[in-house]
Amino acid sequence: MTRDDLKDYIASHFGDKLTALDTGRYDPLYELKAEHLVEVARALRDDENLKFDFLCNIGAVDTTEHFEAVYNLASTTKRLRLDFKVIMSHDNPEIDSVIDIWPGANWHEREMWELFGINIRNHPNLTRFLLPDEWDQGFPMRKDWDAPDFIRMPEPET
C-alpha cells in the first residue's frame, strides 16, 4: 500500500472519525476527537489491511491555545506509517490512556503528564521519573514556562 492508497483507505474506512490535516509533511497526518481515541486506536491496530501494531512515539505540543497529543504509528508487517493528533483544551488538558492497546505508551504518557501537565485517564502509574522527586516548579515543557539557558548562581552572602 502506498501513501496515496493509505490516504484513500483511511478516507473510506475511517473518514467519519479521522480528518486529514494539511500541516503534516511526508507521512499522512489526521485529527481525531478525544472521545473517539481509544475506539479508533483499537480499530487501527486490529484492521486487517492496516495492522498498526507498533506505537513509535507520542509527542505532546503546547501551541499556547491548546494542547495536542500526536501519536506516531507504524505497522511491522504492512510497511505503513500514519500520524494522528488529539486536541485538548488549554485550561483542563485530559486524555484517555492507550495502554490497553499499545502497552508501550506507558512511559510516553507518563512523560506527557510530568512535563506538560496533561492528565491521563486510566493510567496505572502516574509518578515522576524524569524530573527530581521534589520538583515543584510547574510543567517545564509548557511554552509559558521560562527556560533560561544559563541560571546565575546566587551571590554568596558575606
Next chain:
Amino acid sequence: MSKLHTEEFVVNMGPHHPSTHGVCRLMLTMDGERVVKIEPVIGYLHRAIEKMCENRTYVQCIPLMDRFEYVTSMSADMVFSLATEHLAEVEVPERAQYLRVIMLELNRIASHLIFYGVTAMDIGALTPFLYGLREREKIIDLFEMTCGNRLTYNYIRPGGVSKDIPPEFVPQCREVIKLIRSKLIDYEGLLNENPIWLARNKGVGVMPPELGISYGVSGPVLRASGVEYDIRRDDPYCIYDRFDFDVAVRHNGDCYDRYLVRLDEIKQSCRIIEQALDGLPEGEFKVKKINPFTFKPPAGETYARIENSRGEMGCYLVSDGTNKPFRVKLRGGSFNQLQALPYFGTGGLIADVVAIFASIDVILPEVDR
C-alpha cells in the same frame, strides 16, 4: 515438609553500578535468589535537550543531538536533519546521501563493537573488550579524519554534510572494512562457542515477539525474537533502497541471539559501505541555500525515523515558520527497550539481570534526554 515462609526484599542496583551503562537504577524485588520484579528508575541524566532545542536555530540543535545519543551520534544528527529536510522539502545532493550512508553504517559497526566488548565485560570476560575497542579505534580515526571529532561528530547537517571527505578516506575506509571482516572471525571464535558465554546467555531473558512489538521494542532486540522489521528496508530513508543487504534475524529471542544478530549486522553494514564506496559520485556535499541563521522551514510538522543500532530513533519536529523549532520530541530505542525490561527480565538471578540489561544495549542519555 510444609513450605518455608519466605519474604520478598528489595535490592537496589545502581545508579552507579558499572553494568548499568550510564546512570540507571534498577530496583529488584527478590524472592530468595530469584528476581520477581524489576523497576527501572531513570531521570538521572535528564538535560532537557528538547526544551533547549526550542531556544536555538535548526543548525545549532545538531550539537545537542550529538549528546542525545553519543555512541552513534551520526544517527542522532541524521534523524534531526531528516526531519528538518521533510519540513523544508530540501533535495539533498547525491554525494551527501552516499557520505551519510557510509558514516551511518561505520557508526553502526562502531556501536556494535562497543556492545560486543562491554557486554562481554559485564559478564566477566575482559578480552573481548580490548578486541572490540581496538577495531572501533580505526573507525573513529576515519571520523576524526573527516570532521575532526571522535565522539560528537556534528557532521550530518540539514541539507547535506558539514565537510567533504579527504582524498585518503576511501582507500583507508576499504582497509578498515577488510580488517573488520577478518577480525570478525576472531570475535566469533572468542565467544560463539565459549561454554561460559553460552551458559550465561543461552535461554536467558527470552522476549516473545508479541511482547516486543506491543511495547515498542525495535532494532536488533526485536529482530532477535524473529520479527523481520528493519526501517532501512521497510521505510527507506536516505538512499537505503539502492543497496543490497539482508535483514539479520534470529528466532530464539534470548541474550545469545541478540548478540548474534549484532554480529550479523556488522557483516551487512560492511556490505552496504562497500557498495556505497563503489557508487560514491562526485559533486556537491551540501545544498548552498541553507544559511544557519536565516534558515526558516515553512510551518508544518513531521515525524522522521531511522534505524539506529539501538532500534528506531525518531524525531517529531514542529515548525511555526521561524528560524527556531517550535517543538522537538526525540524518541530513542533504549527508552522503549528499558520500559519493556521488567516484562521479560524477571525470573532469573541478579547475574542474569546484568546479562539481560547488557544484551538490550541501553544507553541512558537516550532514555533521559
